[in-house]
Amino acid sequence: MTVIKQPDPITTYHQTPRTTPSRLPERATYEVDAINAVLDEALVCHVGYVADGAPAMIPTLHVRRERDLYIHGSTGARLMLAARTGPVPVCITVTLVDGLVMARSWFHHSINYRCVIIHGDATMVTDPSEKWDAMAALMEHIAPGRAEGSRDANTREFAATAILRIPLNEVSLKQRSGPPGDDEEDLDLPHWAGVIPVTTGFGPLEAACDLPLPDYLADYRRGVGR
Amino acid sequence: MTVIKQPDPITTYHQTPRTTPSRLPERATYEVDAINAVLDEALVCHVGYVADGAPAMIPTLHVRRERDLYIHGSTGARLMLAARTGPVPVCITVTLVDGLVMARSWFHHSINYRCVIIHGDATMVTDPSEKWDAMAALMEHIAPGRAEGSRDANTREFAATAILRIPLNEVSLKQRSGPPGDDEEDLDLPHWAGVIPVTTGFGPLEAACDLPLPDYLADYRRGVGR
Numbered sequence: 001m002t003v004i005k006q007p008d009p010i011t012t013y014h015q016t017p018r019t020t021p022s023r024l025p026e027r028a029t030y031e032v033d034a035i036n037a038v039l040d041e042a043l044v045c046h047v048g049y050v051a052d053g054a055p056a057m058i059p060t061l062h063v064r065r066e067r068d069l070y071i072h073g074s075t076g077a078r079l080m081l082a083a084r085t086g087p088v089p090v091c092i093t094v095t096l097v098d099g100l101v102m103a104r105s106w107f108h109h110s111i112n113y114r115c116v117i118i119h120g121d122a123t124m125v126t127d128p129s130e131k132w133d134a135m136a137a138l139m140e141h142i143a144p145g146r147a148e149g150s151r152d153a154n155t156r157e158f159a160a161t162a163i164l165r166i167p168l169n170e171v172s173l174k175q176r177s178g179p180p181g182d183d184e185e186d187l188d189l190p191h192w193a194g195v196i197p198v199t200t201g202f203g204p205l206e207a208a209c210d211l212p213l214p215d216y217l218a219d220y221r222r223g224v225g226r
Numbered sequence: 227m228t229v230i231k232q233p234d235p236i237t238t239y240h241q242t243p244r245t246t247p248s249r250l251p252e253r254a255t256y257e258v259d260a261i262n263a264v265l266d267e268a269l270v271c272h273v274g275y276v277a278d279g280a281p282a283m284i285p286t287l288h289v290r291r292e293r294d295l296y297i298h299g300s301t302g303a304r305l306m307l308a309a310r311t312g313p314v315p316v317c318i319t320v321t322l323v324d325g326l327v328m329a330r331s332w333f334h335h336s337i338n339y340r341c342v343i344i345h346g347d348a349t350m351v352t353d354p355s356e357k358w359d360a361m362a363a364l365m366e367h368i369a370p371g372r373a374e375g376s377r378d379a380n381t382r383e384f385a386a387t388a389i390l391r392i393p394l395n396e397v398s399l400k401q402r403s404g405p406p407g408d409d410e411e412d413l414d415l416p417h418w419a420g421v422i423p424v425t426t427g428f429g430p431l432e433a434a435c436d437l438p439l440p441d442y443l444a445d446y447r448r449g450v451g452r
Contacts, residue, residue, distance in 0.1 A: 022302055022303055043326070048282065048317070054345070055274040057318075078248050089281060090281055091280070092283075100269070102369070102376070104435075106362075107387070111287065139335065147332075150332055157333040161333070191376045192375070198269075198426060200426060200427070202423070204423070206422075206423065207418070208406055208419045213418055
């Protein structure tokens with residue numbers, strides 16, 4: 001499917017058949033800022049591709065740079081080998097789980113979540129400068145300050161790392177938040193209802209050296225107010 | 227690809243070409259107990275499938291029952307519609323992130339994680355008894371006690387829910403734990419190294435009713451010692 005790339009700057013992605021939900025369309029949004037917030041907060045993504053006609057998937061680290069997503073891997077990994085001969089169609093999902101929605105009925109149990117789904121072609125980055133910048137950005141995605149705070153890649157390591165670029169063009173965010181949506185006639189049932197928030201914590205740090213902790217790693221957190 | 231199902235009980239899954247890592251094979255295991263622990267702890271999975279020749283993916287709730295994984299969805303969802311005409315080949319990934327591995331070099335940065343990858347065919351469950359049991363098990367996967375602790379499905383809700391079964395047959399667990407694996411010559415570099423553990427927290431609960439909290443939701447947690 002060919003999706004015409006919108007000229008920058010954009011505030012909203014074009015909706016396509018693939019990014020149109022088959023149900024609950026009110027949960028979908030195409031706003032760039034909301035999508036970027038999820039991509040930047042989540043540590044890892046899941047990359048789906050087709051191998052020998054069958055679905056395949058890997059979890060991996062990603063980073064967003066403007067209108068592109070970058071993922072990395074070993075040059076020997078299956079996906080990276082596939083990308084050596086040309087762009088690989090991928091579906092990338094970035095999911096954050098925010099809560100368990102406990103409804104009065106089985107049917108209305110749900111998850112509060114934010115999930116970005118990206119359709120596109122993953123292209124091997126061959127320009128050394130773009131590749132270097134993406135590798136540095138991946139370090140910054142792990143922890144802002146870490147690109148400068150660790151030894152950068154030598155020639156062997158640079159060659160052993162493959163970086164793929166996926167343009168952010170056909171993208172949607174689907175999300176749910178808030179309390180359970182029980183049916184009116186169930187509200188008086190004797191079943192507890194509510195939300196169990198799911199949170200991600202970091203620490204306590206496990207040092208593998210005697211050096212003092214750098215400032216940029218103190219009080220590590222991700223997401224809003226990071 | 228046809229994978230011969232092993233007779234029960236088994237302690238280890240057969241290794242196949244698809245479940246053999248292209249790199250770091252020492253991180254892979256096929257032990258049933260270790261794999262079950264990840265499937266049972268993780269709240270959601272990612273389901274990859276092929277739609278019109280292109281990769282597609284959804285996050286969804288899952289539950290394991292013995293040697294089968296069950297996922298659910300609306301009967302109107304794309305994956306569920308596809309499964310109405312026959313089994314759908316899927317790749318299901320269940321990922322738990324345990325820590326950020328901060329190495330002295332960019333190259334050895336990593337994630338501590340546990341990731342189960344399942345290849346198989348997703349088949350629509352049509353037997354009402356099996357479907358009912360899977361729906362109850364999904365409630366129990368959210369919180370043990372919840373199947374009894376909420377109103378079960380009425381005829382309309384039962385009909386509106388689709389359940390797919392994926393036999394656990396071609397399965398692997400890839401995992402990393404422990405400190406960074408820096409190169410010997412980097413150990414004296416002035417860069418902090420260690421692990422930032424990633425933990426999942428639950429609560430504080432947000433009640434949507436005036437009822438007392440049931441015992442089975444007090445001190446909610448998942449995973450070891452749950």
